[in-house]
Amino acid sequence: MNDIDTVSKSDAYEIVSGDMYDWSDLTSADPCPRGPVLTRVAVATASDAAHLLVVGPHDLGLLDAVVGLASRTTLVLRTHTDAQVVSERYADRSVDVVCGDLRSWTPDQPADAVIALDGFGRVSSIDAAPADWHTISVHLARLATRDSRLAVVVSNPGSPLEQLRAVAPEASNEDADWSFPIHDRAHPRSLVDASARLGGHGYALWPDAASPTLAAAPDACSAALAIAHGRPAETTTLRELQPALAQTLDTLGVTAAAGGWLVTRGLTIGSVLGVDRSGNETSWTAPDRSWLVEAMRDSARRDASGLRSRVRRLREAVESDPERWRGLQVDEIGLDADRLVPVHDSAVRLGDSAEEILLGLLDELAAFICVAGWRHPWPAGCGRDELAVLLAATVDTVVTPADVRRVRERRESALSSNGMAPVFARRTSPAEADTSELRKLMDENEALRGQVTWFKQQMRQRQTMTHEVRTAARRDVAALNSRIKDLEDQLSAQQATSITRAAKRASSVPSRTRDRLGRIPGARRAARLLRRALGALRRAVRR
Amino acid sequence: MDTSNHWYGxxxxxxxxxxxxxxxxxxxxxxxxxxxxxxHGFGPGHAPPYGFPKFVWSHANLRRGQAIGWRDYAVIGAPWNYLLDLKKDTEPVPPADEREGTIFYPFHTWDHGQVSGDHDRLISQIRDTEDGPVTVCLYWIEYEMPEVRRRYEDAGFRVICHGKRGTLRQGTDTRFLHKQYAEQIRHRRVASNRLTTAIFYGASVGSEVAVYGDPMTFSDVRDASVRDGNEQAKRLFPEFHGVETDAEEVRATTVRELGLDAMASPAELRALFGWEPTG
Structure with a gap:
């Protein structure tokens, strides 16, 4: 730690107050901003700038892309280790490196382009008084010209993905560990808030803020896009994540659930910036387009036949050009006006024949639907294997669960040999059962209880309700209806005194009927009608 | 399983x-x-047991059921559709010029109620409307009521019955639909005094269809859907009502209502019905 409050200068970089020793943000477990989407934003910000200011740690690959684009570049980092690394890396470039707390530094020339893609979490020293987000943003505004270009990432601690990342492997039992820590109340509460404070345009970042594969303006960020980009690169399975993510998307919307937010000012980038798994820019960005997995999930919530039409289309597509579909996983299939479209090319061979490719894709679909909440407590489609069999059956393809498992193993082996992970990892031990699976089991249990009750009713009905009994009951009900009609006719033809007599006579009908007909079906109803007629009679008499 | 699955075979x-x-x-x-x-695919008072899938004919049934909170639906189309598939090679629908006359289905009673209406008036309306030979198909209950059956016979109509649907698997005529198919494909027109299943069946085999005449009603009205059903059917399906109907419109609605576009493959049916092990 530098104990000199005044500005000092090392040979390679400038040191200001708040500099940190024995620490590196570039190599810490918390990754630095990187990836093609953020790089493109950074390049757009830096290009042709007179003075580019890069605040906080950034991945060296991203820095490589922007250094040299502006006439002059200043990198502000808080640790000596990082300052050393970047000053050596860009020793022969017009790059100034500053080491210390951002708040301690004042430029000799205001920046006309500012990049802060790591947010403001790592721009101040851990030894200085903590600064809130607003204070840092105000300070940053002083370092730049009024009309400077700007690209700032704002973290979204409410994102399910962030929450997942924050979960410790073992939860503490100490009360103190569950209390609210001191937190930054100035942190923007929403993308709208962040955009307003920085005077820029907002983008939702998916799946996370550090290496998003999608940056989309709120109006252009559909749930389909969010889901398609909702898989962090290091997460091999959506099993734990997907239910929470889907629920957040449904309740909060895609912007509030985003892994992070980006605010830009003065940049000319489209409303959607996305890359596919291989890092190439994806063309699948139109908000009105959808994804097969999403459509199947919606169909599965309604009925089995909705699945049928999609599977038919998938079979037709695969059979018409197996080569095109050979390397795709199921979350890489788009829907454009009900037409299935592979969203990128892949050289990986995940299957040989069209049948094998189709079955592999159906197996992944089944896994996705099971994760997304499929509940059909009937023999068909109880689990992933069985649902894959059912999906294949919708196109009249007869396979067994063993066939499904065999194809899955081959597919996973092919993925593994190419350094890829299956989009839906299988459960390896029963201990991994999550809450969604438990809920499904409880639903099935409830359904089975209902079935048992129904069978008992059926057994009782079979013993008592023969055809003859029903016919007899129908006859008796008709006789009672006829009797009521006669009674009403008589009543309408009589005077008040006669009505009284008729009423007395009628009052004994229900009891006599009960005695005669006992528990014959329909008798109770007829008796009710009689009582109503009797009430009407009494009212008429009173009038 | 539910004994109504066996009705009509x-x-x-x-x-x-x-x-x-x-x-x-x-x-x-x-x-x-x-x-x-x-x-919702099931009659008033017929509450399918919770936890079992409901196999319905059309997405319209599914939507109505889901609107009242029912779940576990699967749209598979009418069993009639599958009979058509089975018959397409062995007993195909003959060309229109080989078909003649009208088969008329008067609105019928059922095991738990009675129909009230004027059969004589209906007979008169049929006679005034139809110009060819008329076959009247009675439900088995009316067929076994001499006073009803005789009126149609006395009017000069050929009177038939497709059979009994059965109760608790007793007395089911398992060839009920086969007989209905055989009759419908030999007639040029299929008509009724209410929009009923038979009208849709007729439309599915290319018959002209018509709904006219005294619609009759249940004398022991218990449910609003039964009491007001005819009015609702007129509002929702005007294309079927009248002496002459538009074949194209009728066909489109029939495809939707019978689920002719929602049929499942044999493998899918076997899986859905639990007819083959999936584990």
Whole structure:
């Protein structure tokens, strides 16, 4: 730690107050901003700038892309280790490196382009008084010209993905560990808030803020896009994540659930910036387009036949050009006006024949639907294997669960040999059962209880309700209806005194009927009608 | 399983379609819709048991059911559709010029109620409307009521009955739909005094269809859907009502209501019905 409050200068970089020793943000477990989407934003910000200011740690690959684009570049980092690394890396470039707390530094020339893609979490020293987000943003505004270009990432601690990342492997039992820590109340509460404070345009970042594969303006960020980009690169399975993510998307919307937010000012980038798994820019960005997995999930919530039409289309597509579909996983299939479209090319061979490719894709679909909440407590489609069999059956393809498992193993082996992970990892031990699976089991249990009750009713009905009994009951009900009609006719033809007599006579009908007909079906109803007629009679008499 | 699955030989037809024996269908793990209706696929008072799948004819049935909170639907189309598939080679629908006359289905009673209406007036309306030979198909209850049956016979109509639907698997005419198919494909027109299942069946085999005449009603009205069903049917399906109807419109609606576009493959039916092990 530098104990000199005044500005000092090392040979390679400038040191200001708040500099940190024995620490590196570039190599810490918390990754630095990187990836093609953020790089493109950074390049757009830096290009042709007179003075580019890069605040906080950034991945060296991203820095490589922007250094040299502006006439002059200043990198502000808080640790000596990082300052050393970047000053050596860009020793022969017009790059100034500053080491210390951002708040301690004042430029000799205001920046006309500012990049802060790591947010403001790592721009101040851990030894200085903590600064809130607003204070840092105000300070940053002083370092730049009024009309400077700007690209700032704002973290979204409410994102399910962030929450997942924050979960410790073992939860503490100490009360103190569950209390609210001191937190930054100035942190923007929403993308709208962040955009307003920085005077820029907002983008939702998916799946996370550090290496998003999608940056989309709120109006252009559909749930389909969010889901398609909702898989962090290091997460091999959506099993734990997907239910929470889907629920957040449904309740909060895609912007509030985003892994992070980006605010830009003065940049000319489209409303959607996305890359596919291989890092190439994806063309699948139109908000009105959808994804097969999403459509199947919606169909599965309604009925089995909705699945049928999609599977038919998938079979037709695969059979018409197996080569095109050979390397795709199921979350890489788009829907454009009900037409299935592979969203990128892949050289990986995940299957040989069209049948094998189709079955592999159906197996992944089944896994996705099971994760997304499929509940059909009937023999068909109880689990992933069985649902894959059912999906294949919708196109009249007869396979067994063993066939499904065999194809899955081959597919996973092919993925593994190419350094890829299956989009839906299988459960390896029963201990991994999550809450969604438990809920499904409880639903099935409830359904089975209902079935048992129904069978008992059926057994009782079979013993008592023969055809003859029903016919007899129908006859008796008709006789009672006829009797009521006669009674009403008589009543309408009589005077008040006669009505009284008729009423007395009628009052004994229900009891006599009960005695005669006992528990014959329909008798109770007829008796009710009689009582109503009797009430009407009494009212008429009173009038 | 639910004994109504066997009515009209539905389970038998589906069994044959799936490549299994016609005579002894296995229990279907769920409840089949047994007739066209304006409800959720099942009659008023017929609450399918919770936890079992409901196999309905059309997405309209599914939507109505889901609107009242029912779940576990699967749209598979009417069993009639599968009979058409089975018959397409062995007993295809003959060309229109080989078909003649009208088969008329008067609105019928059922095991738990009675129909009130003027049969003589209906006979007069049929006679005034139809110019060819008329076959009147009575439900088995009316067919066994001499006073009703004789009126149609005395009017010069050929009077038939497709059979009994059966109760608790007793007395089911498993060839009910086969007989209905055989009759419908030999007639040029299919008519009724209410929009009923038979009208949709007629439209599916290319017959002209018509709904006219005294619609009659149940004398022991218990449910609003039954009491007001005819008015609702007129509002929702005007294309079927009248002496002359537009064949194209009728056909489009029939495809939707019978689920002719929602049929499942034999393998899918076997899986859905629990007719083959999936584990």
């Amino acid at each position: 539905h389970a038998h037809i589906l069994s044959e379609y799936c490549g299994l024996p016609f005579e002894e269908p296995r229990p279907i793990w769920g409840v089949l819709q047994h007739g066209w209706n304006l409800l």
